Amino acid sequence: MKLATAFTILTAVLAAPLAAPAEAFLFLLAGFAAKISASMTNETSDRPLVHFTPNKGWMNDPNGLWYDEKDAKWHLYFQYNPNDTVWGTPLFWGHATSDDLTNWEDQPIAIAPKRNDSGAFSGSMVVDYNNTSGFFNDTIDPRQRCVAIWTYNTPESEEQYISYSLDGGYTFTEYQKNPVLAANSTQFRDPKVFWYEPSQKWIMTAAKSQDYKIEIYSSDDLKSWKLESAFANEGFLGYQYECPGLIEVPTEQDPSKSYWVMFISINPGAPAGGSFNQYFVGSFNGTHFEAFDNQSRVVDFGKDYYALQTFFNTDPTYGSALGIAWASNWEYSAFVPTNPWRSSMSLVRKFSLNTEYQANPETELINLKAEPILNISNAGPWSRFATNTTLTKANSYNVDLSNSTGTLEFELVYAVNTTQTISKSVFADLSLWFKGLEDPEEYLRMGFEVSASSFFLDRGNSKVKFVKENPYFTNRMSVNNQPFKSENDLSYYKVYGLLDQNILELYFNDGDVVSTNTYFMTTGNALGSVNMTTGVDNLFYIDKFQVREVK
């Protein structure tokens, strides 16, 4: 096995330089990783076009997201096992960069653990503009003074480490006095750090995972941390808390006004199985986060959206609260049929708070809104194949994007005629069927049925063994989706979807509700034929339905 061989070699490399300076070691490792990468090329599944995937090997949580203002470069790090397509130690911080948040360039591994049985676990990045840490001198541009705060995991403990970069985030040196924070625990991880301007302090959230506790620490220098408070036992608990994050999110209605959002990941034990992300909206006073209410809110209703992290800083033209999640689920991530890599990141999302989210006809709530960031330079023309049309059973609408790349966008604005009486016995659906071009028996079906009043997705119509057999790969999911407007007896709904080879991101009503799910069809059988049908006449009015390819 090629993978086994690679592992043996890397183990040797890793074992040797433990006594050598960290810089030399990382340099060696980076060169080595590049070599493996070139030799592993026999892919067996279609690689997403606009979602980041590692060149080869295993990836999970996004880490250390930051923006280099000097070079106008976005940095994404990630939990990475280059030696296998399943999780394992030694676990590294992989690295990629982007100019546009859509196209990513692979970079050498950024942070390595010291031992083979250990991992450089999840964490975050800060830009230490004012050199509070003392790691930098004047030769380093303040905008590139980046410090990573991460968890060093060994079988004995989880401790918080810091590492700094003198080359703008490509290679890192470990602080000699690590750990900067330890709690004599094997379940203390995922530090996420931000700068809190009012108190001129660094603030860290970190998970005491199995205590269901997000601890909040403060620091002047990133080296010495003081426990300020804990946000504990909130929302849905599941098995454990992971990957917390606290960020100020502007409101959609008035971007100068913002509230604080606490993100918490849980795994396993999500209500729909496995992993998911929840969030809380509230206030932060520099030491304590307090939620406005006791609601449990779900970040993404799909099965493949976990370990969300937000960027430390951004190019403000893109927004101030941007985040990336891991687009998989621990229940089945090790068996997903891709090779020589496993797992993708979600698109970058811009978050805002919709303070007038219409949860039902009588109540407005405050709700996280997510919009995809997608810079597509090369897209086909929109195939606008239904506009101002009332659907009937006899007429279905078809488009065959015969040379489809397998990466598609669609926009659907539809309305339900509320004066229509429908028998409860009729499955009153509007369905979209995205079929394989080579084999139309493989397809994704999604749509809306009036009495369920939810948007559905069925990703189970595939001949891929994993899809047919893995009992954790939930085939069907649905999302409660409310109309965004009602007029002239028509209730309007909006859906934007991006299908990218094997990931579907769905945004309802401009991102008020989101659902991210992977899907897997036989390699080469790109989805590209699109069919729109209904189960009942004169119920669905199509304001707009258009599709285009992304190349």
Next chain:
Amino acid sequence: MKLATAFTILTAVLAAPLAAPAEAFLFLLAGFAAKISASMTNETSDRPLVHFTPNKGWMNDPNGLWYDEKDAKWHLYFQYNPNDTVWGTPLFWGHATSDDLTNWEDQPIAIAPKRNDSGAFSGSMVVDYNNTSGFFNDTIDPRQRCVAIWTYNTPESEEQYISYSLDGGYTFTEYQKNPVLAANSTQFRDPKVFWYEPSQKWIMTAAKSQDYKIEIYSSDDLKSWKLESAFANEGFLGYQYECPGLIEVPTEQDPSKSYWVMFISINPGAPAGGSFNQYFVGSFNGTHFEAFDNQSRVVDFGKDYYALQTFFNTDPTYGSALGIAWASNWEYSAFVPTNPWRSSMSLVRKFSLNTEYQANPETELINLKAEPILNISNAGPWSRFATNTTLTKANSYNVDLSNSTGTLEFELVYAVNTTQTISKSVFADLSLWFKGLEDPEEYLRMGFEVSASSFFLDRGNSKVKFVKENPYFTNRMSVNNQPFKSENDLSYYKVYGLLDQNILELYFNDGDVVSTNTYFMTTGNALGSVNMTTGVDNLFYIDKFQVREVK
């Protein structure tokens, strides 16, 4: 269409007697319902044996659960449309009685709405021992002085009505001054009333559904209600709150000690799609319910458990907190392939609070425990086909219950050998395959995979059109299930399952976690061949696996 004809006749019956005394009207109706019942007998699916189903027609929420201490009789009412197998108005309170909480006897309709476009919506029953309402005289045994509190739904409003019975719960008379509670709302429903001994008052919880508010009222006489407080915006909100219930639940560790539990149903918008039940644990002082914490807790992790209601009173030998839920999901309930009835109730469950629920190795939580009440007089012998066995891939264990009734119980106690190293690439499962006796290509698969660390169910392996096509009928679900003990490098798990024709109830670790799901196989293809397999050698130790038929 037979159903259409029945509806027309009933409409005529209903339209006529509006001016007549309610008693006469109900008597007429009861006789009529019995007649329809006899004429609708061409069943097309297998009827559950130990789960209550209506003889014919549509059923949803359980209502008015109480126990007649005089006649030792349990009463179950339910939302009922006798005229069709889908929901529709006029909507009635159907009725059934039981001596043992397992076998139910159909009774004539108990409460009817006044108009064809209206419904006697969900509500509860109390025994007015002390005749606080003044409805009873000394000829009525105090133990049979039952009063129903229910929602009268019309297109214009939802108002709370009361009706009393002078014959022990079979026929009801409407209070002449109804409504007893109104709020000028179309979204105010599901009153659940109990007697609060310390203040000598009736307490009602009712849902202001689209305000996400459970209002708490008090009364001396069931006729005049005073708003005391509201429990609002808690947990998962979804689209709306329904079917609240507040009850004192004894702790498992010390049954003399108890806490208050607030149950709330939400639909649609459950995290796993459609309908589900959540609960909150706290204190009640006679006017206010306060949750101990801000946790969101799920009553049942399956897709078919909604509108849970608890009994007003019980035979204490069965427990003090007993409840029944509707075993379906609004996302697909109208399309479930049974005829001439639709929907089943769950088994009756006995609830307690496990104050030492081990949520993970580090944390104990307070958690609702549910145990099934099942009085089976006629069960086959236990087929004990694996005891003190370590599973291997080469050896699978089979039992063929060749004359199976399609109703089965199983008990599985298994342990994972924690010293075994398993490659992440191996699907390290223990699987149970319950196959059709006529056609083994139809089967339920359930089991546990070590790295997912959750128990899974796959109900999608069926040739039934509904299962194959309805995109809301989630085929696969899973439940985070923790070991109940660990010793000698073995972590032990326990599962009890009851398969009843088309409903599977799963109880993990004696009911710490529960999952209820319907399933549908081709009519006549009873599940009865059981196969136990593993994907990896020497990992699973089977302490006990036994199966038996229920007749």
